[in-house]
Amino acid sequence: MNHWHVEDPVDTLVLDEGAIAVEVPASWGAEVSHQLRSAGPLGPILAIPGPRLRWLFLARPDPEPEPRHVPPPDVRYWRGPRHIPAARSRWVVPPAGALPPVGAVRCAIRTVRRLR
Template identity: 65%
Template sequence: MHNWLVDGEDALLLDEGVVAVEVPAGWAGEVSHQLRSAGPLGPILAVAGARIRWLFLAEYEPEPAQRYVLPPDVRCWDGPRRLETGALRWVVAPGRSALPTVGAVRCAIRTVRRSLL
């Protein structure tokens, strides 16, 4: 099982093997819905700021041969790392279920982005 830690209320500590995918809050709820219908929905954090964004925590997996390019407003960080975030709150608190793979999160993003265009 992978670990992460909210350090105070302004940083996220990611262990090796954990990925944080940042999605704008305006359409992150749809990504969450897509993930829930496809399998496990891992922890999600909301990051306050000028633009609220959600961090989807996922399990690392090697990049596929045909790499999916993330939209310009989506960012991805691999652990181990300390992510300076500003104020955080749980949208989906950590549970006992497995983390989705980062590929599943990318697939949900791709599905939602297609419906928005």
């Protein structure tokens, strides 16, 4: 069961309790998705235009309590329940299959930041 859905027309991403979306600048998106795919399942990714294009990686919470984590300045975590504005968005990776744990997304972001 998904803990999120996109309202039709695609203008809002709705996260239910227990769902997480990780926002990264689109300039990092392809590298983060490549790193994530190398580590395991790649979940849905939504591209949201705006003053700056951003990608939202949908994830599930880690089974263990989250370690204290301070995200990089350009990264944002959205936890459900929440409505995220997503006007004119498009799927970079359409929904299908399992969601990766948020820890895997966090690890992919750290790897990309080290490589930059």
